[in-house]
Amino acid sequence: MSERSYEIDFGSKALTGAEAERLTAGGAGETERAEEAALRPQGLADFVGQPQVRAQLSLVLEAAKARGRTPDHVLLSGPPGLGKTTLAMIIAHEMGRGIRVTSGPAIQHAGDLAAILSSLEEGEVLFIDEIHRMSRAAEEMLYVAMEDYRVDVIVGKGPGATAIPLELPFFTLVGATTRSGLLPAPLRDRFGFTGHLDFYSAEDLHSVLARSARKLGMETEETGLTEIAMRSRGTPRIANRLLRRVRDWAQVRGDGRITTAAARAALEVYEVDALGLDRLDRSVLRSLCTRFGGGPVGLGTLAVTVGEEAETVEEVAEPFLVREGLVTRTPRGRIATRAAWEHLGLTPPDAG
Known part of the structure; x- marks a missing residue:
């Protein structure tokens, strides 16, 4: 099995294998890893936002439990940081099963996938992040595994090679992708439920931040959380990361509370402006x-x-x-809109 694969047993809350990098913000230390895990909701009732996906997924899971069957395979698409990994874990938790986590780039050979599939237990959830980046050989093996719960292991080479069918237990595959258009149609069609996650509203992000602040034992003001939510680009992962950075500023330079003044001062230090643009965003706009x-x-x-x-x-x-609405893409290239010029405090060339 790939080194990045790991298993979570929800019954004992034990993690085995290498901890998945996708569970935390890039470069986070051990403390932030633990905090990130603690902030993840464990049930659909605790999951904030995405009401349509939550309602649809709830029906899928309730029906599966009523029939005593494993849920259909689930495909979750949408930009990074919106909760695809969290929903995969919630599916396993709601069904009372364990979850295996790996990623498309880690599955470069059919043998990698065969090793993972053959070690699954009855009813387990297999989560493949960035599933569109799997190798073609692994994809073709996955077709049969999803539909017939079987993999064919090739023994030998050349004309004497033999395919030995290996029966698999019933399992639920949860695939996550940021680019669903890159998934081949035969793979996409084998998912029984497809959910698309959209960017969060500022109100939903405020709820996410309020929940996270309670979990982390922070003293907050509503306006302080609103300030962070407005700069979080509609993404819970970013919102939680900014919340921790504001907490750092408040503890070191403030009175420990998450206030509007603390949020503004901290995010200025970390170069996140009022629209949520960071250094790279502003560099792109300024160059344009x-x-x-x-x-x-x-x-x-x-x-x-x-x-x-x-x-x-x-x-x-x-x-x-x-x-x-700051940049538009055209066949000739990228163009800065009037809003981009105004945000940078510059005068558009057609202003006169």
Whole structure:
């Protein structure tokens, strides 16, 4: 099995194997790992936001429990940080089963997947993050495993190779993807339920932050949490990360309380502005406006200008900038909107 795979037994609350990096913010220390795990809701009733997905998933799970069967395979899509991993864990918890967690990039050979599948127990949940990044050979093996609960193990090579069918226990696959369009149709069609997670409203993020603050024993003001929520880009993972950074500032330079003043001062230190733009976002906007007159400019050229990989600009900064109406994408390249110029305090070239 891949080194990144691990297992959680909800009955004993034990973690075995390597702790999944996806469970925490990148680069978090042991304390933040524990805090991140503590902040995750364990049941659908505790999960904030995504009301339609929650209602649909609740029906799937309740029906499966009533029939005494494992739930259908579940595909969760949407931008990073919205709760796909958390929902996978909730599915296992609601069904009273264990969960295995791995990722698409870790499954590069059919043998990697066969090792994971053959070790599953009856009713377990297998969570594959970034499932669209699995190898083609592993995908083809997964088709049979999802539909017939069987894998064919190839023994030998060449004309003398033999396929030995290996029966699998009934299990539920939960796949998560940030780019559902990259999933091949035969794989996508084998999921019994598909849920798309949208960005959170500021009100829902406020509820997420209030719950997290209670869990972490923070003293807060409503307006302080609102300030953090407004700068969290509609993403709970970012909201919780910013909450911890504001807590650091409040403990070191403030009176320990999460107030509006503390939130603003802390987020200024961490270069998160009133719209939630960070250093990279502002670098992209400033380059567009000051170096290229607002565009259009190609992605590769823009990435070189800000000193980042094109993939980073396209997948990390650009979705939020486009969603906020600061950048538009055209066949000729990226263009800064009037709102981008105004946000930077610059005068658009067509202002006169």
